[in-house]
């Protein structure tokens with residue numbers, strides 16, 4: 001008598017393949033594809049899925065959460081300014097007040113709760129997946145082209161893996177400083193970014209939240225990608241700004257989706 | 264004197280309410296569109312640029328348009344060309360208020376910069392004087408340099424990725440030595456800059472060499488506090504020490520001269536050789552203001 005029920009290797013393989021294929025096929029078309037599973041992407045995904053939207057988050061790494069696991073100097077405490085602690089309350093993440101208006105939370109606790117919250121809300125993930133290109137239809141972003149992350153580290157002669165396209169109504173660029181989706185549009189000459197701005201002020205989280213929104217028809221920019229797109233003054237890690245930017249991205253997305261429905 | 268609400272909101276409303284409405288074809292919305300396009304076009308992308316961008320992205324225009332609405336959120340942090348902004352504001356002034364008989368002072372939380380002749384880059388300014396005159400509250404915080412210790416601590420903590428914590432901590436400990444956003448002393452400082460606008464308006468000389476005078480051109484936060492805020496300011500009154508050169512690095516504001524030396528623990532000293540009239544002007548500028556008052560077409564109290 002063994003502890004685990006006996007199953008054959010083929011059953012294991014079949015379960016993985018069919019489970020993956022079922023989801024993959026379902027998400028070939030969705031309401032939103034979010035590129036990047038950092039704090040802003042996860043937050044946006046959760047809010048949208050909670051409101052019944054079909055959301056797929058594409059993440060190039062195996063792990064989700066981006067830089068939200070650790071704070072400065074590889075120390076796993078993350079700091080947030082008021083009012084972003086309200087998001088922590090909402091997600092049930094414990095925190096302490098460091099000084100007035102500044103809160104400190106455990107990186108692993110905060111990050112894992114946020115990931116779980118997105119999953120619980122119904123967000124699906126394509127991790128180990130890179131964003132390769134955008135699909136444009138009628139001068140609107142209408143989908144993304146993706147591929148497996150490992151092909152980026154393979155020798156040229158065996159990287160003949162063609163990518164696949166996914167369709168969606170809206171794409172959110174939550175890829176951090178790289179602003180991968182926006183850069184792709186720029187590469188094609190369809191829009192231009194401002195690039196990182198000079199450091200004029202000590203704080204610019206407000207601006208990141210304010211400028212979060214549609215940057216090109218069908219494309220919403222969130223998180224640090226906002227800084228690159230609009231030249232928001234450089235700043236250090238500000239997780240509060242990322243979470244609130246994710247929330248704003250979701251609000252903007254909902255407005256656009258409603259508009260499309262009524263049009 | 265009349266105190267009005269937010270400049271753009273006020274004048275848009277006033278134009279909309281006048282009979283007939285003083286708005287272009289397309290109505291108030293068309294005027295807002297035009298304004299938000301020009302406002303977004305006054306943003307300075309890089310301090311080394313020769314002028315503002317003039318080529319804003321759609322979202323930048325949308326943000327400016329939201330700012331034109333009453334009660335809209337007004338985050339700050341971008342640098343705007345001060346003279347361009349002044350011109351846009353001037354275009355909204357009604358004819359009857361455009362003459363030299365009127366002085367308009369706009370207080371804004373936007374960061375303003377100018378690139379004066381001979382300068383190789385934009386510098387953040389507290390005020391840009393003209394018609395109307397602009398006074399920037401974020402400029403009061405960002406334009407005059409903070410104590411050198413701030414930048415040293417900030418840089419070292421930023422290297423550890425803790426810039427945010429450092430800033431809050433430092434501001435708490437050293438708050439008395441520089442203005443911070445939402446600082447209650449800002450109101451008092453704003454009065455001083457309003458006085459500078461008045462002097463500019465009556466055609467008097469721009470700046471004063473007296474460190475205790477409201478018209479002193481402050482390059483350091485400590486100088487700003489000394490000139491504009493009466494109160495315990497450590498180190499005030501000490502002569503600038505030649506040879507103590509700061510490392511301005513990338514911090515905003517004009518290249519500051521030597522920072523007045525600060526000896527930790529020293530008692531706050533106010534300049535003793537300078538009379539301190541309530542209004543905060545040096546004797547010479549107070550006299551000038553009194554003389555002007557006698558011939559001025561309007562009445563005011565000193």
Ligand SMILES: [Zn+2]
Pocket residue numbers: 471472473476477478479544545546547548
């Ligand atoms: Zn004077």
